[in-house]
Amino acid sequence: MTATATNIGLDGVIAAETKLSAIDGEQGQLIIGGYSLEQVATQLQFEELVYLLWYGTLPTVPQLKAFDIMLKRFRQLPDNVLDVLRVAARQQKQPMDALRIGLSVADLDQQELDSNALSCLILSRSASIVATYQRLLSGDPPVAPDDSLSHAANYLYMGSGVRPTQTTAKGMETYLNTVIEHGLNASTFAARVIIATQSDLLSAVVGAVGALKGPLHGGAPGPALEMVFEIGSAENAEPAIRAKLNAGERLMGFGHRVYKVRDPRADVLAAAAEALYVNGQQRAFYELAKTVETVAIDLLAEYKPGRRLQTNVEFYTALLLHGLQLDPTFFAPTFAIARVAGWIAHCYEQSKTGRLIRPKSRYVGERNTSIAPIALRSHLNLLSAERN
Amino acid sequence: MTATATNIGLDGVIAAETKLSAIDGEQGQLIIGGYSLEQVATQLQFEELVYLLWYGTLPTVPQLKAFDIMLKRFRQLPDNVLDVLRVAARQQKQPMDALRIGLSVADLDQQELDSNALSCLILSRSASIVATYQRLLSGDPPVAPDDSLSHAANYLYMGSGVRPTQTTAKGMETYLNTVIEHGLNASTFAARVIIATQSDLLSAVVGAVGALKGPLHGGAPGPALEMVFEIGSAENAEPAIRAKLNAGERLMGFGHRVYKVRDPRADVLAAAAEALYVNGQQRAFYELAKTVETVAIDLLAEYKPGRRLQTNVEFYTALLLHGLQLDPTFFAPTFAIARVAGWIAHCYEQSKTGRLIRPKSRYVGERNTSIAPIALRSHLNLLSAERN
Numbered sequence: 001m002t003a004t005a006t007n008i009g010l011d012g013v014i015a016a017e018t019k020l021s022a023i024d025g026e027q028g029q030l031i032i033g034g035y036s037l038e039q040v041a042t043q044l045q046f047e048e049l050v051y052l053l054w055y056g057t058l059p060t061v062p063q064l065k066a067f068d069i070m071l072k073r074f075r076q077l078p079d080n081v082l083d084v085l086r087v088a089a090r091q092q093k094q095p096m097d098a099l100r101i102g103l104s105v106a107d108l109d110q111q112e113l114d115s116n117a118l119s120c121l122i123l124s125r126s127a128s129i130v131a132t133y134q135r136l137l138s139g140d141p142p143v144a145p146d147d148s149l150s151h152a153a154n155y156l157y158m159g160s161g162v163r164p165t166q167t168t169a170k171g172m173e174t175y176l177n178t179v180i181e182h183g184l185n186a187s188t189f190a191a192r193v194i195i196a197t198q199s200d201l202l203s204a205v206v207g208a209v210g211a212l213k214g215p216l217h218g219g220a221p222g223p224a225l226e227m228v229f230e231i232g233s234a235e236n237a238e239p240a241i242r243a244k245l246n247a248g249e250r251l252m253g254f255g256h257r258v259y260k261v262r263d264p265r266a267d268v269l270a271a272a273a274e275a276l277y278v279n280g281q282q283r284a285f286y287e288l289a290k291t292v293e294t295v296a297i298d299l300l301a302e303y304k305p306g307r308r309l310q311t312n313v314e315f316y317t318a319l320l321l322h323g324l325q326l327d328p329t330f331f332a333p334t335f336a337i338a339r340v341a342g343w344i345a346h347c348y349e350q351s352k353t354g355r356l357i358r359p360k361s362r363y364v365g366e367r368n369t370s371i372a373p374i375a376l377r378s379h380l381n382l383l384s385a386e387r388n
Numbered sequence: 389m390t391a392t393a394t395n396i397g398l399d400g401v402i403a404a405e406t407k408l409s410a411i412d413g414e415q416g417q418l419i420i421g422g423y424s425l426e427q428v429a430t431q432l433q434f435e436e437l438v439y440l441l442w443y444g445t446l447p448t449v450p451q452l453k454a455f456d457i458m459l460k461r462f463r464q465l466p467d468n469v470l471d472v473l474r475v476a477a478r479q480q481k482q483p484m485d486a487l488r489i490g491l492s493v494a495d496l497d498q499q500e501l502d503s504n505a506l507s508c509l510i511l512s513r514s515a516s517i518v519a520t521y522q523r524l525l526s527g528d529p530p531v532a533p534d535d536s537l538s539h540a541a542n543y544l545y546m547g548s549g550v551r552p553t554q555t556t557a558k559g560m561e562t563y564l565n566t567v568i569e570h571g572l573n574a575s576t577f578a579a580r581v582i583i584a585t586q587s588d589l590l591s592a593v594v595g596a597v598g599a600l601k602g603p604l605h606g607g608a609p610g611p612a613l614e615m616v617f618e619i620g621s622a623e624n625a626e627p628a629i630r631a632k633l634n635a636g637e638r639l640m641g642f643g644h645r646v647y648k649v650r651d652p653r654a655d656v657l658a659a660a661a662e663a664l665y666v667n668g669q670q671r672a673f674y675e676l677a678k679t680v681e682t683v684a685i686d687l688l689a690e691y692k693p694g695r696r697l698q699t700n701v702e703f704y705t706a707l708l709l710h711g712l713q714l715d716p717t718f719f720a721p722t723f724a725i726a727r728v729a730g731w732i733a734h735c736y737e738q739s740k741t742g743r744l745i746r747p748k749s750r751y752v753g754e755r756n757t758s759i760a761p762i763a764l765r766s767h768l769n770l771l772s773a774e775r776n
Binding site for chain 2: 004005006007008009010011012013014015016017018019020021022031033034035039040043044048057058059060061064080083084087088091093097100101104105108109110111183184185186187189190193194195196197198199200202203204206207208209210211212213214215216217353355356357358359360361362363364365366367368370371372374375377378
C-alpha cells in the first residue's frame with residue numbers, strides 16, 4: 001500500500017505551467033497574456049486578445065487583418081448545424097446542450113483543416129451557434145452574419161437581428177475580453193486532459209463545453225440578478241437580505257473560491273454595465289443593483305465575519321448581459337463563446353508539453369473469489385444486504 | 389512562490405477511490421467490479437457486467453431482464469443521428485469522430501430521461517452508431533437492430549448484416565468484457581472531470597470519446613497486427629524483428645506503462661481469438677501471430693534487458709477483432725463501445741463525491757506594464773524576436 005493520500009479535487013496540485021493567465025486571489029489581480037486585466041479588457045479588440053493568447057504576441061495591423069478574414073470565413077453556419085439546432089430547439093434543449101451539439105457537427109462541411117483554421121472555425125461558429133439558437137428558441141428565423149461587424153458586435157446582431165450601437169458592441173467586447181481566460185478551471189482542465197492524448201481541438205472544446213454546463217463550474221451567472229429583481233426597491237434591500245442570511249441562504253453573486261478580495265473582473269464589468277443603463281427606468285435598476293451590492297457586502301461582513309466575501313464576476317456579468325438584453329438562459333453560453341478562446345490557447349500549450357494526463361485511482365472494492373450463478377443471486381443479494 | 393513542483397502528467401497523484409477496478413501491474417492482475425478479469429471476461433454476459441459496474445451487484449434474473457429491455461429500447465437510431473452519420477460518411481470522417489458526432493445528437497429524440505435511462509441510451513446507441521457507420525462508410529444501407537440478439541451479437545449483426553455464430557458472438561462479448569474498465573486512463577479521467585461539475589452523462593461521455601481518439605491514449609490497437617502482416621512467414625519473423633529493433637523502431641503491441649509482467653487481458657483475448665481461426669489459412673495466420681509474439685518477446689528481452697516488455701492488450705485485441713472481420717479503423721471505436729460502460733460507472737462514482745476537480749497552474753509568462761499601440765507593434769515584435 002502507498003502512503004499517498006487521495007486528492008479527489010486535485011486541490012493544490014499544479015498541473016500546468018502557463019503563459020496565459022496569472023490569478024492573484026490575495027491581491028485581487030489578474031494578468032491575461034502578460035497584461036493586466038484592466039488593460040486587456042478595455043484597450044483591445046476581442047480579436048486582438050484572441051491572437052495574443054493563441055500566438056503569444058499582440059498582432060500587427062496586417063496580422064490582425066489576416067486573422068480577421070479567417071475568422072469571418074467561418075461565421076456562416078452550414079446547413080447541417082442549422083438542422084440539428086432546429087431539432088434541439090423543437091425539443092427545448094438547454095442552450096449549453098445546443099452549443100455542444102452544434103459544435104460537434106460544426107466542421108462537417110470542411111475537409112481536413114489545419115489547426116489555425118480549425119481554431120478560427122470553432123471560435124466563429126461557437127458565437128454563431130449560440131446567437132442562432134437564441135433566434136430559433138424564440139421562433140425567429142436565423143440572421144445571416146454581417147462581415148462589416150466585429151466578432152462581439154456580430155454576435156449581438158445575429159442573436160437579436162438588431163444592429164448594435166457602439167455602446168452595446170463595446171459592452172459585449174469588454175465582457176468577452178474579461179472572461180476569456182482564467183487558469184485551470186474545470187472546463188479548461190477537461191480540454192487539456194482531452195488534447196493531451198493528441199486528440200483534436202474540436203474534441204477538446206466539445207468536452208470543455210460539457211464541463212462548463214455543470215452548475216458547480218461557477219460560470220453560470222444566471223441566478224445572480226434574481227435577488228435584485230426579488231428585492232425590487234432600495235428600502236427593501238436590508239430586510240430582504242437579512243431574511244435570506246437568517247434563513248442560511250447563500251447570496252448568489254458574492255464570494256469566490258480563489259479571490260479573497262474583490263474579483264478584479266467585477267470593476268471592469270461594472271463600468272461596462274453602467275454605460276448600458278442610461279435612461280430613467282434602466283438607470284433606476286442599475287442604482288438598485290448597486291444598492292443591493294453595498295448592502296449585501298455590509299451584511300455579509302456582519303453575518304460572516306472574517307470570510308471577506310466580495311462581489312464576484314457573476315454579479316456584474318448578470319448586470320452587463322441583462323443590459324445587453326440577453327435572457328439569463330443565455331448567460332452561460334455567452335460565457336462559453338468567450339472562454340472557448342482560452343480553451344484553445346490552453347490546448348496549444350498542453351500539446352507543446354507532449355504529456356498525457358493520467359492520475360491514479362485507489363481500489364476500495366471487494367476481492368471476491370467466485371461469481372455466483374445467476375439463479376442463486378437474489379438469495380445472495382439479500383444476505384449481503386443483511387450484512388450491511 | 390510555492391515549493392510545490394509542477395506535475396503535468398499527474399504522475400502518482402491519486403485522484404479517485406474506486407470500486408470499479410484494481411490494477412496490479414507488478415503481479416499482472418486485474419480485478420473488475422470485485423471479481424478477477426478471468427472470471428468476468430468469460431463467465432458473464434456483457435449486460436450482466438455492465439449492471440455490476442453501474443449498480444454495484446450482479447443482477448438477479450428479473451433485474452437482468454428489466455435491464456435488457458431498457459437497453460433494447462434504445463438500439464434503433466433516430467433519424468437525426470442517421471442524418472449526421474450520413475454527412476460524416478460523405479466527408480470520410482474518422483470513425484471516432486463519427487461516434488462523437490452521433491452521440492452528441494443521440495438523445496435529441498427524447499424528452500428528459502432519468503440517469504438510468506440515459507445511461508442505457510448511451511450504451512445502446514454507441515454500439516448502433518459505430519455499427520451503422522461501418523455500413524455507411526462502405527456504401528451499405530444501415531441494418532435494423534435485432535432484439536433477439538445480445539448487445540455483443542447485435543453489434544456484430546448491425547455492422548455486417550450477417551447474423552453472428554455462437555463463436556463470433558462469444559468472441560465479441562469476451563472482448564467487450566475484457567476492456568470495459570481499466571482505472572483512471574485519460575478518457576475515464578476526462579469523463580470524471582466533466583461530470584464533477586454536475587454536468588450530464590452525455591456531456592461526460594462525449595468528452596471521453598474525444599480523449600479516447602488521441603493516439604497517446606493507448607486504446608488504439610490498429611497498428612499492432614500490421615507487423616504480423618508485414619512479416620508474412622514464420623521464418624521471416626526473427627530477421628524482420630531484429631531489423632526493426634536495430635533501426636530503433638518500437639514494436640507495436642508490446643509493453644505497457646502499468647503492467648511490468650504480462651497484461652492479464654492478453655491471455656483472455658488470446659483464448660477468445662484462437663476460437664475464431666479454425667480453418668486452414670485462418671489457422672496459419674493465427675499460428676504466425678503466435679510465432680511473431682514469441683520471437684518478439686525473446687528479442688525484446690535480448691535488446692532491452694531489464695525492461696520486461698510483454699505482449700499487451702493491443703496485440704490480442706487486434707488478433708481477436710481481425711478474426712471478427714472488423715477493419716482496423718474500427719478497432720478503436722469498438723474499444724469505445726465497451727469502455728463507455730466504464731465511463732458511465734465512473735461518472736456515478738464521481739458524482740457521489742460531490743467534488744469539483746480543479747488543479748492549479750503556475751504562471752510563467754511576462755508581466756508587462758502597458759499595451760503597445762497596434763501601429764508600433766511590428767517594430768516591437770522584431771525587437772522581441774531579436775532578444776530571443
